[in-house]
Amino acid sequence: TAEPGxxxxxxxxxxxxxxxxxxxxxxxxxxxxxxxxxxxxxxxLIALNLFSFVxxxxxxxxxxxxxxxxxxxxxxxxxxxxxVDLELEAIDRILDKVExxxxxxxxxxxxxxxxxxxxxxxxxxxxxGLGFTALADTLAGMGFKYDSEExxxxxxxxxxxKCQAEFDSSIDMAVQRGKFIDFDAEIEKQSDFVKMLxxxxxxxxxxxxxxxxxxxxxxxxxxxxxLSMMTQTSSGIEPVFMLSYKRRRKVSxxxxxxxxxxxxxxxxxxxxxxxxKLNEWSEVNHEWDISKSPYAGSTAQQIDWSRRVxxxxxxxxxxxxxxxxxxxxxxxxxxxxxxxxxLRSWEKGLK
Numbered sequence: 001t002a003e004p005g006x007x008x009x010x011x012x013x014x015x016x017x018x019x020x021x022x023x024x025x026x027x028x029x030x031x032x033x034x035x036x037x038x039x040x041x042x043x044x045l046i047a048l049n050l051f052s053f054v055x056x057x058x059x060x061x062x063x064x065x066x067x068x069x070x071x072x073x074x075x076x077x078x079x080x081x082x083x084v085d086l087e088l089e090a091i092d093r094i095l096d097k098v099e100x101x102x103x104x105x106x107x108x109x110x111x112x113x114x115x116x117x118x119x120x121x122x123x124x125x126x127x128x129g130l131g132f133t134a135l136a137d138t139l140a141g142m143g144f145k146y147d148s149e150e151x152x153x154x155x156x157x158x159x160x161x162k163c164q165a166e167f168d169s170s171i172d173m174a175v176q177r178g179k180f181i182d183f184d185a186e187i188e189k190q191s192d193f194v195k196m197l198x199x200x201x202x203x204x205x206x207x208x209x210x211x212x213x214x215x216x217x218x219x220x221x222x223x224x225x226x227l228s229m230m231t232q233t234s235s236g237i238e239p240v241f242m243l244s245y246k247r248r249r250k251v252s253x254x255x256x257x258x259x260x261x262x263x264x265x266x267x268x269x270x271x272x273x274x275x276x277k278l279n280e281w282s283e284v285n286h287e288w289d290i291s292k293s294p295y296a297g298s299t300a301q302q303i304d305w306s307r308r309v310x311x312x313x314x315x316x317x318x319x320x321x322x323x324x325x326x327x328x329x330x331x332x333x334x335x336x337x338x339x340x341x342x343l344r345s346w347e348k349g350l351k
Contacts, residue, residue, distance in 0.1 A: 018217040034324040051134040057141035073165035080128035125216035133224040134233035146298035147307035163318040170213040179212030220321035232276035313348035322351040
């Protein structure tokens, strides 16, 4: 009903830490498709604000605090595991209520079966979805254009740290709290993602094969739309949509802020909105010319789509679930270009 989308379902199965298990084989996704899972499981999402780890943002000495990031990711993974327990406690309260309800057993049986299925899946897999937001602002804060080679190198380093920290955390929790029930080292070796860990993080791989991990699957990148409005940052993996635009709001006709009155007699104020972090760049650099900012030429309408796919590919390599992502194209884009995007996305290992 809107723009076309695509999921590479074979990749969702094989480049996964969960779908290789028969009990956790993907059957569908959550609404935004960033988490594929078996029936009766939950998407438990936490997003880290990457921009908060940029020191001296937009300044000459800007850098990403990697040590702080590792520590926060490690603790966030523990928090995401705690979120599983909070869900289980809530389900137990629901099951208790069902038992006490006055409805006949024939009606309660179906409700009980549904909630018990959700509980069983939570207990067995302890699936988590640790993600991030503000990627575009993070890169701009360090002076990188979103679709540049330097930006891809920076985000790969960030994703490696995130992957290391969340797996370290999940493995440590397996030792302290217990591994997820179905962990099997032989099944793990069937996962293309785990094969990547063996090559890229050999010590982590050996430790996981010995101790297991707490969570069947760990990470994702969700859209984070509302969350990003609250943090006043760019959302998820996406570039900034527009740097500035005009907005209108209805005002009283006797207000001194009236910009125009429409044909129905309603009064409106018209004003310009600038991306919040763009204002921060201006304040740091005492410069209000947008064309001189690191955002210039890097909005959703301006970036090169092939580099956009390459950026997502770098991130997907270190993410156990999937990524909710949008590529903006011109209204007169040809079917051939859309086909090229899909083919390149498949070639680069996107889900």
